Amino acid sequence: MGTVVLTMKASVIEMFLDVPQINCDVKAGKIINPEFIVKCPAGCQDPKYHVYGTDVYASYSSVCGAAVHSGVLDNSGGKILVRKVAGQSGYKGSYSNGVQSLSLPRWRESFIVSESKPQKGVTYPSALTYSSSKSPAAKAGETTKAYERPSVPGTTPQPVTLTQVVAVTTADASHTTLPKPSPFAASTASSPRPQPAGHRSREMGEMDFWKPGLVLLDAGFVPKEELSTQSLEPVSLGDPNCKVDLSFLIDGSSSIGKRRFRIQKQFLADVAQALDIGPVGPLMGVVQYGDNPATHFNLRTHTNSRDLKTAIEKISQRGGLANAGRAISFVTKNFFSKANGNRGGPPNVAVVLVDGWPTDKVEEASRLARESGINIFFIAIEGAVENEKQYVLEPNFVNKAVCRTNGFYSFHVQSWFGLHKTLQPLVKRVCDAERLACSKTCLNSADVGFVIDGSSSVGTGNFRTVLQFVANLSREFEISDTDTRVGAVQYTYEQRLEFGFDRYSSKADVLGALKRVGYWSGGTSTGAAIHYALEQLFKKSKPNKRKLMILITDGRSYDDVRIPALAAHLKGVITYAVGVAWAAQEELEVIATHPARDHSFFVDDFDNLYQYVPRIIQNICTEFNSQPRN
DSSP states (O other), rough: OOHHHHHHHHHHHHHOOOOBBOOOTOOOGGGGSSSEEEOOOOTOTTTOOOOOEEEEEEETTTTHHHHHHTTOOOOOOOOEEOOOOOOOOOBOOOOOOOOOBBBBBSSSSEEEEEEEOOOTOOOOSSSSOOOSOOOOOOOOOOOOOEEEEEOTTSOOOOOOEEESSOOGGGGGGGGGGOBBOOOHHHHHHSSSOOOOOOOSSSOOOOOOOOTTTOOSSSSSSSOOGGGGTTTTSOOOOOOOTOOEEEEEEEEEEGGGGGHHHHHHHHHHHHHHHHHTTTSSOOEEEEESSSSSSEEOOOOOTTSSHHHHHHHHHHHHOOOOOHHHHEEEHIIIIIIGGGGGOSSSOOOEEEEEEEEESSSSHHHHHHHHHHTTTEEEEEESSSSSOOOGGGGOSSSHHHHEEEESSHHHHEESSSOOOGGGGGGGHHHHHTTTGGGOOGOOOOSSEEEEEOOOOOOOOTTTHHHHHHHHHHHHHHHOOOOOOSBBBEEEEEEESEEEEEEEETTTOSHHHHHHHHHHHOOOOOOOOOHHHHHHHHHHTTGGGOOTTTTEEEEEEEEEOSSSSSSHHHHHTTTTEEEEEEETTTOOOOHHHHHSSSHHHHEEEEEEEGGGGGEEEEEEHHHHHHHHSSSSSO
């Protein structure tokens, strides 16, 4: 019977345990206690409560925000168990349960969140001890707090009373316990009214009861020698899983009005927050268009979400027409340049927001943008209703503009007040580098294999001219291990692999390798050379690459070319045949991909080869850009 009574007492104590309540903005580093149970309010999913990390969180994070991100709580709040752990060398941001956490290179203290199940033998504090003068959840007029140390099994925990210290010395400043704010003070700093998902409140006020003599620390336990250099707010380096160069083209036309323009700016600020802007992650600039476009800031102007949001707030409306087509042309020609911060490797993305419909045409400007490797997204808000369609200059303008017409690149929003619903889908899509199809252009997405005739009839001098022709073609491509790759085969009666696709990963290395190719001399077996190139060169081509074979010969082949040419076609290799001097034109047409007029070329003299470089490149790009956009 005695045992039963003791068990009931324990459960009663657990049931009536006084659990401290904290606000959404309280950071774990503000709380000294190494392990504690707290109650979070509703609404901590708001992006203004910053969270750093995934599963293990930097102590600079909002405790309750981390609980929502981890899935322990939903946005309605509740009780959680928090345990401090060692600092990490890096924290990886992620989007989870409606919360976008940020990345952080390092932080001195971490914490993990779990369900509020008390561990056996541990007594949790009924009041928290804070490391600064802020004590958001304290009761009015309270001058002492009871902090119970975690008990050792078999002993009775004794509460330790911490009395408010009015005059604090430097030695114990970081462990001062202060009175809690009055109910009146708490009401003036309470959380603003709940906002729709994806919106941030502009009421950024925060309770601050700092007094002279108190050391304000964000995570506690900082050595005195660090106090002068300790950053109070870490700046993220960006989300490395979303490395993209991004331009937003916002509608500043007179028709949009001031209220909707403010909604548009708020949406931009929310995107900047959700993306986690930084030099190792996404970078973002903004262009506003009316009659004419203008850049507010480029990719290198602001390299973190905080500064970017501040800059967005200062944007004023330009007015005028809604010339989105002119803005797209402007971005294609001016925005994505090295001088403006374009990094070259990450995908280029342009997101166009338009109120209703543009006042100029977007199709041709968008085509040129796509061919430049820019992934165009369109967000059309409050499109034309039936009786307004007569005023739309270019029907179906969204599909004429976007990178692909499969719905991935377009959003149709019925009302400006529903714009926030596109936030997370848009962020997810612009970060999905594998699906950003327009990043692939005719010049950065191929494996180009040169098959070079080294027979006796060519001669040493002309062979060097052929190599220069190959070098001139190679210069037109963007060469790297992830962009276009180049390989080369030389042939006579026999064949030789000069270098494969995986040998060189820069344009300079490829050009240097071509200079070192030695003239072989011998007969002309073009059919065997095509077969060899398919087996030794294109068999190692990447699945997502266009396979281009450019064959240069000066004579008729000693063997049959029809079967190897057909094999190349069946393997998806696009073949360009270039004949010089004594080459047989009908044989070139058999080798070349259909239609032969676009893929076969004849030059009467080696010295005129250079003239065909622009035409060959143009045909390669025309064929690439003619692919369906669905």
